[in-house]
Amino acid sequence: MARIIVVTSGKGGVGKTTTSAAIAMGLAKRGHKTAVIDFDVGLRNLDLIMGCERRVVYDFVNVINGEASLNQALIRDKNCNQLYILPASQTRDKDALTLEGVGRVLEELSRDFQFIVCDSPAGIEKGAYLALYYADDAFVVTNPEVSSVRDSDRMLGILASKSRRAERNEEPVKEYLLLTRYDPGRVKSGEMLGLDDVQDILSLQLLGIIPESKSVLSASNAGIPVILDEKSEAGRAYEDVVARYLGEDRPLRFIDDKRGFFRKIFGGRS
Amino acid sequence: MTTSSSVLEFKSSTFFSPILILYSNDLAAIEQSLQDKINRAPDFFKNSPLIIDLRELNKSGLDISVIEVAGMLRKIGMFPIGVRGGNEQQDKQAHKLSIPVDAGRENDSTAATSAASSRKETETQVLERDSVENNEFRNPASSVGRMESVSAPPEPVKSMLITQPVRSGQRIYARGDLIVMSQVSAGAEIMAEGNIHVYNTLRGRALAGVQGNTAARIFCLDLQAELISISGDYKTSEHLTEQIKKRPVQVYLQDHALIIKEIA
Numbered sequence: 001m002a003r004i005i006v007v008t009s010g011k012g013g014v015g016k017t018t019t020s021a022a023i024a025m026g027l028a029k030r031g032h033k034t035a036v037i038d039f040d041v042g043l044r045n046l047d048l049i050m051g052c053e054r055r056v057v058y059d060f061v062n063v064i065n066g067e068a069s070l071n072q073a074l075i076r077d078k079n080c081n082q083l084y085i086l087p088a089s090q091t092r093d094k095d096a097l098t099l100e101g102v103g104r105v106l107e108e109l110s111r112d113f114q115f116i117v118c119d120s121p122a123g124i125e126k127g128a129y130l131a132l133y134y135a136d137d138a139f140v141v142t143n144p145e146v147s148s149v150r151d152s153d154r155m156l157g158i159l160a161s162k163s164r165r166a167e168r169n170e171e172p173v174k175e176y177l178l179l180t181r182y183d184p185g186r187v188k189s190g191e192m193l194g195l196d197d198v199q200d201i202l203s204l205q206l207l208g209i210i211p212e213s214k215s216v217l218s219a220s221n222a223g224i225p226v227i228l229d230e231k232s233e234a235g236r237a238y239e240d241v242v243a244r245y246l247g248e249d250r251p252l253r254f255i256d257d258k259r260g261f262f263r264k265i266f267g268g269r270s
Numbered sequence: 271m272t273t274s275s276s277v278l279e280f281k282s283s284t285f286f287s288p289i290l291i292l293y294s295n296d297l298a299a300i301e302q303s304l305q306d307k308i309n310r311a312p313d314f315f316k317n318s319p320l321i322i323d324l325r326e327l328n329k330s331g332l333d334i335s336v337i338e339v340a341g342m343l344r345k346i347g348m349f350p351i352g353v354r355g356g357n358e359q360q361d362k363q364a365h366k367l368s369i370p371v372d373a374g375r376e377n378d379s380t381a382a383t384s385a386a387s388s389r390k391e392t393e394t395q396v397l398e399r400d401s402v403e404n405n406e407f408r409n410p411a412s413s414v415g416r417m418e419s420v421s422a423p424p425e426p427v428k429s430m431l432i433t434q435p436v437r438s439g440q441r442i443y444a445r446g447d448l449i450v451m452s453q454v455s456a457g458a459e460i461m462a463e464g465n466i467h468v469y470n471t472l473r474g475r476a477l478a479g480v481q482g483n484t485a486a487r488i489f490c491l492d493l494q495a496e497l498i499s500i501s502g503d504y505k506t507s508e509h510l511t512e513q514i515k516k517r518p519v520q521v522y523l524q525d526h527a528l529i530i531k532e533i534a
Binding site: 203 | 434435436437438439440453455456457458473
């Protein structure tokens with residue numbers, strides 16, 4: 001049986017798709033057969049981040065409607081043969097997804113895959129609800145600012161009450177915190193919430209802190225998940241996230257203000 | 271489960287239903303007051319069955335049309351399922367609406383004493399009526415009469431225990447006391463007809479005594495609430511003074527004033 005992971009946040013633009021692409025690639029690179037599904041029907045993005053947009057023929061909605069088989073729609077990643085992408089439809093909207101249809105697709109994938117990563121759309125409406133409903137684990141992606149934290153808190157409430165595990169009174173969805181776009185310098189100067197401020201409200205198991213990094217944008221534009229960029233801090237931080245999720249113990253990195261040191265020496269401003 | 275030949279089966283069972291006792295025949299005022307109660311606990315009152323009690327009204331010589339009351343109740347999402355204590359005309363009106371009428375009016379005086387008597391006695395009374403009714407189930411009025419006697423013993427009110435965090439957007443309603451072991455997030459709402467205990471940080475809204483219990487209290491270990499209310503009297507976070515913010519406190523009502531006191 002596959003483990004179903006939902007990457008969710010409530011708020012938009014916090015890094016859900018970047019995270020989905022990175023952790024799916026990270027899991028696959030370690031030899032786990034992984035599928036990543038774009039639930040953002042109508043605003044298809046995951047294929048761009050994964051660099052497979054020119055190979056999309058059939059999509060998630062086609063499979064749900066029985067117009068294509070799962071094997072026809074799944075796209076094998078060009079960098080890792082253990083990773084498959086199920087793209088969203090760009091021409092439809094979230095109403096094209098049904099609870100029953102999503103359940104069928106996930107069940108079929110579960111027979112073959114070890115991990116299924118569901119990239120949730122923003123918001124708390126149907127698309128987001130369907131992305132989280134069947135989840136076993138939830139990666140709650142949060143930026144260090146108040147509105148993102150509150151939206152994440154709301155999402156956690158929905159996970160605890162509306163997921164299938166909640167409905168069936170099973171063991172609750174395991175919730176993890178992923179703090180993204182973290183800027184240690186701005187945290188230090190008080191412009192940005194720190195880890196403690198966020199944890200004060202969310203109190204979740206922390207899976208990792210991804211520092212704000214230029215390499216994320218360039219990786220997105222190039223269509224290569226940032227985790228493959230071993231030189232970038234964000235890439236290495238995602239690598240840590242995957243390792244921690246799989247049970248390894250890794251110390252937190254990239255949360256100290258390294259620029260402070262240079263600023264002291266050169267007296268410059270950034 | 272059932273034998274293949276049977277189409278239906280009669281079973282005697284009991285259920286609880288709230289009784290709406292009217293003290294005024296001002297329909298608009300009744301509706302307003304009900305609406306207020308519904309707004310405080312929409313899930314509790316949604317599609318709730320209800321028995322209309324007109325005894326007090328008729329005692330004070332005030333008349334009201336059952337048709338109008340039932341219409342108003344249905345409009346706001348409640349289901350009137352019985353009428354008791356009505357006069358002849360009100361009973362006729364109820365019949366017209368197919369709402370059963372409590373025929374046990376001759377028990378008026380005994381009903382009062384039975385409510386006051388010990389619960390054990392009332393229970394045996396219920397059992398007796400049960401057995402009588404099995405022979406008389408063709409009489410539809412007796413079913414409402416039974417309901418009355420069942421709702422007479424004090425309902426055991428259990429306290430509700432929450433161990434998971436109450437997240438933003440979640441609402442919890444407890445009919446008795448509410449005990450929360452985890453934090454209550456901003457944007458969450460916890461309500462109780464009795465007391466509220468939060469053994470953690472309270473950032474959301476907490477409303478105790480929502481059915482009018484002015485003796486209800488709120489206790490929490492770390493007060494950062496958006497709003498606290500007891501029996502309708504409330505304070506928002508704007509009105510929390512610095513001395514009690516982020517402190518362990520209790521909140522109670524004294525002469526309609528909300529008192530927030532640090533627990534030493």
